[in-house]
Amino acid sequence: AAGVIQSPRHLIKEKRETATLKCYPIPRHDTVYWYQQGPGQDPQFLISFYEKMQSDKGSIPDRFSAQQFSDYHSELNMSSLELGDSALYFCASSLRTVNTEAFFGQGTRLTVV
């Protein structure tokens, strides 16, 4: 069965650079969620989109933005990167209309140097 695809799997950036993470949800899923998991930490909810509109907002820094496109894929844009942004970024998707659970991708490991 198709799963949530995230790209890239690994990314190394320097401080003050920008990064774009991509997420391709399970086909027919209408909702995408982004989470940040710092080293040794629990995942923290950043933001979610339902039918291309922002639906919930968590602890997402102002330097980050995200959107969901017409094909339901989503991108997380991160600017002015800081060392503390180094983390595993997860995308998850679900079918909100029938309220399924969220299925997580493998994550993108971002390292800021």
Add this chain to the structure above:
Amino acid sequence: AQSVTQLGSHVSVSEGALVLLRCNYSSSVPPYLFWYVQYPNQGLQLLLKYTSAATLVKGINGFEAEFKKSETSFHLTKPSAHMSDAAEYFCAVSDQGSQGNLIFGKGTKLSVKP
């Protein structure tokens, strides 16, 4: 506001022994509760979930959890640990409106000794 507390950041058991990972929740609304497993450098895989149906929930890999409202608990158990169960386990809560907007506990790392 919702939250979950996982008691014990590290749990070590012998192969074949009972696994018990503790999770207590706090929620002002009827919660949905989840257990996810994470292997090193991997994503989160759903083990099982409680969505207000049966209080005893069976999941994958022989795990199960029981929702106890009186104790506000949702402990994860497995009768006999296997080496492949060594991983990090996260308890999570959501409201009934969105199962993807999750609040996670701090996680419990399970080690299995041969």
